[in-house]
Amino acid sequence: MADGVALCGLPLGELTVLVVTALGYLAAGDVAFYYCxxxxRRDGVMGHY
Incomplete structure (x- = not known):
């Protein structure tokens, strides 16, 4: 994006790495949120400030 290249103008390999990385971070965040x-809930502190 720094060189003025549009997202759809990226080579397929770089676009694939971008999508896989984004999905990896999304999955890691979802797993972390699930366990937290x-x-x-187990400690009974949901909704307490």
């Missing part, structure tokens, strides 16, 4: 939510 389970932990909070």
């Amino acid at each position: 939510q389970r932990w909070a």
Whole structure:
């Protein structure tokens, strides 16, 4: 994007790495949220500030 290249103008390999990386971060965040939510529910602190 720094050189003025549009997202659809990226080579297929770079676009694939971009999508896989984004999905990896999304999955890692979802797993972390799931386990933190389970932990909070088990300790009974959901909704407490």
